[in-house]
Amino acid sequence: MWFIYLLSWVALAIQICLVTLSLAAGLYYVAELVEEFTVMTAKVIKALLIFTTVVYVGLILFEDIPYKVTLVGLFGNGVYSLLLINFPFIEVTSPAFLLSCVMVVINHFFAFQYFASVWHPFSEVLAYFTVCLWLVPFSFFVSLSANENILPTMVEPQKQGGDDDIVSNYFKKKSKRYGLLSVFDYLREQVLPSRSKSF
Template identity: 45%
Template sequence: MWFMYAISWIAFIIIAICLTISVAAGMYYVAELIEEYTTVAKRIIRFILTTVTCLNILLVLFETQFTWTLCSIGILSNLIYFFILADFPVIGFLSPTFIFSMILLVIHHYFAFSFFNNNYYPFPEILAYFTIFVWMIPFCFVLSLSANDYVLPQYSEPQRTHYNDDTILNNGGDVVTNYFRKRAKNFGLLSFMRSVQDSILPTRNKKF
């Protein structure tokens, strides 16, 4: 009996590793699609936002146990996401709208955990609520961070460089120079996955 028990744990670990690799590969593929088709991605995220907002309203109507406070926080979070989506794919991490959305996300988690702690629901229904109403839209924005790295600049703040002999680089309005200088510091999900891929997977050198 102990032998089959050990085999079952080995099989479980193998399945977990395969699922993790599959999810990572799927995220990598979706992030590349969002980077290439930002307009289509914006439409899809807007459709998801509208659908989740309508589902929040229907949740109040058909599920009497859900409090108005919890559903109102969900609707307010979606409204803030609409403001973030207006500048998509540009996402300002230090903007008041983004910071407020992160605060609402934490508050939403707190009220959701408190509600399900006081009211019994089966685990699949709890997982469905968190997946659709809490995690889905922020996850879409996380996948879209790679598209934020490849947005062309529109203006540049004056700044001095260490290239004192080059008059073009000393020009504070040179947006192209500042753009390619900042491109070296990408923090998107796709950039992180590419760095992990380059560090883990072996590279093939062409032989001539």
Template identity: 35%
Template sequence: MWILPLVGYLGSIVGFGFMTLAIASGLYYLSELVEEHTVVAKRFLSKLIYSIMVLQLLLCIVDRFPFFLTLLGIFSHFIYLGNMRRFPFVKLTDPLFLASCALVLINHYVWFKHFSHRQERAYQNYSYYETPDVPSFTEIASYFGLCVWLVPFALFVSLSASDNVLPTMGNEPSSSSSSSGHGSSGSSGNGKKGLAKALVDSVRSAIAEVSSVTGLKKPEDRL
């Protein structure tokens, strides 16, 4: 067969493109939703962080998860909670924000290594008459999704980059409240632009520039 494999590759590319567009649209919608309901989003994220910390503690006590790895996970979520002090604004050079980014990668690595070694040890001692006591793929994926990636992903969607706020505005929350002042509404809107929304907008503008350069779209047309 020659044509069918090509059709399969083409379908995979098209499906990946649609999936990417769906994720980008979802991020854009969630970012706008958080901008409209900041207080509710802050309350929800704070309760979510505390709930995951309790869940990790229960997994350590009941299911015998490693103590030090659980302690690392709880400490990481405590650092994530520190980003809520100026929610929804975040300074990209803030030590807490940089520590949060590093802890996401560290948690992913150590837990992936833990589950890999656990499966390897279980299958080495595997007997035909015994079922290996290892977590299933669904359980591992659910743990990573809920206890490792959920809070950082939610913070990424919810937080707003404040680096583009005017230097005269020292306090980010006060800049948003002063939007009723003369001429400050535009700068406050820039300060409240979500990270995910800014990322999607930058990708859209880059695609528009490439299209205008290659002649696929006129410069005055909008994407």
């Protein structure tokens, strides 16, 4: 009896490793797609914002979720839409980005507070968190690395200072990588270091 119990824990550890590896591979692929198709990504994120806004309105009309939870979510969607103005150029130190990070935390706080006080089936709680709280912020998180591969243009926000050369600013910014893809590249280099070829 103890052997199969031990085997079940080993199998669970293997399954967790495989799910984690599959998730990482999927996120890497999505990050590559986002970098390749930034215009389409902006349209998808805009559609997701509209969809979650419609969901919040539906929650106000058809469910008895408190107004403070849904109105904070709608305000969060308004803040997230500010990030689309200069998409794919997302500066992690900009007020819009910092406020959107704060809104993610506040939305989660109100959601946890509500679902801790009122019982709902797990599927409904997971549906609310997935659609209303995670879908849009996660799409922005995956697209953080998209501005690293965009060619410099006059539309790109100018840096503060006296250097007005667009190409110089572009290559200075290229050294700073913030996105999900850069994290995966770093982990790949640490876990699977490339072999140097000797000739």
